[in-house]
Amino acid sequence: MSTDRASAPPALVEALGAVAFEVMGSLTKLAAKHDLSLTQLRMLGILRDRRLTISELARALGLDRSSVSGLVDRTERRGLVRREPNPADARSVHVTVSPAGADALALGAAELAERLTALTDALRPSEADRLTVLLERMIEHRGL
Amino acid sequence: MSTDRASAPPALVEALGAVAFEVMGSLTKLAAKHDLSLTQLRMLGILRDRRLTISELARALGLDRSSVSGLVDRTERRGLVRREPNPADARSVHVTVSPAGADALALGAAELAERLTALTDALRPSEADRLTVLLERMIEHRGL
């Protein structure tokens, strides 16, 4: 079998791009409303029920360690995350979500759902289900 | 009639968020590869075959006019857009894509399609079509 694949159809590329910008816009406004940056919100989402080192966080966010160091500084200053010692390696640090951060995260998820209703309203429930399945399939497939 | 609407289903919110971050990641890498910022690339996409004033551009990007003024400065310095006088209003300026900007845009669209293939590959052609229709419906509906 060949590994050749048709490139994604232009109409789909454009639709994915437009929806991505729309969703990111909602996320940015939501973050701004709570005086957070998009990256801080994203970091909270990644940390939810996990404890990661700066290096692991950098990999997950696709950023340099030095960028994450400052990011954690600012978010810690707002009381949303914490640095804790890593018992297994004295060089390393564990970053976790604080109770206040968890609250912000829960609130954010609810508000995002509300904002995205402006988009998903366009679909009937059965269509929304189909869309969800298709999007999930793409995400699962990602990286393969 | 009531204006009540069910909030977007959590699974759909999560799937939209995940896909949005994936697409934005592709766009960011693509832009970086050509030494552009994501916002510059986005501005080029909005300007494609249009001529907008700074104010119109600010509205389209969801940014303040002052932010767009600097953005146009930097993008103009790279030779990708141009400021032209607006004959209808001496206060105003028309921003257009330069030939070099149009080239960059065409290249970017092709590269984005290639990158997004990693996602869309998960779908059969008929499913990709259905997905496109659903996404387009949401975009059309946006803002109503």
Place this chain on the structure above:
DNA sequence: TATTGTTATACTCTATAACTATA
């Protein structure tokens, strides 16, 4: 008076390079 665009200022995000402490 109101609007268009710009500038000054301040903060966040990000990367590179150089450093320290530990492994």
Place this chain on the structure above:
DNA sequence: TATAGTTATAGAGTATAACAATA
């Protein structure tokens, strides 16, 4: 030596406030 995290520095992105020119 190599790795984890930090700091210094620099450039981009963004908003607010104040401004000049034009409507």
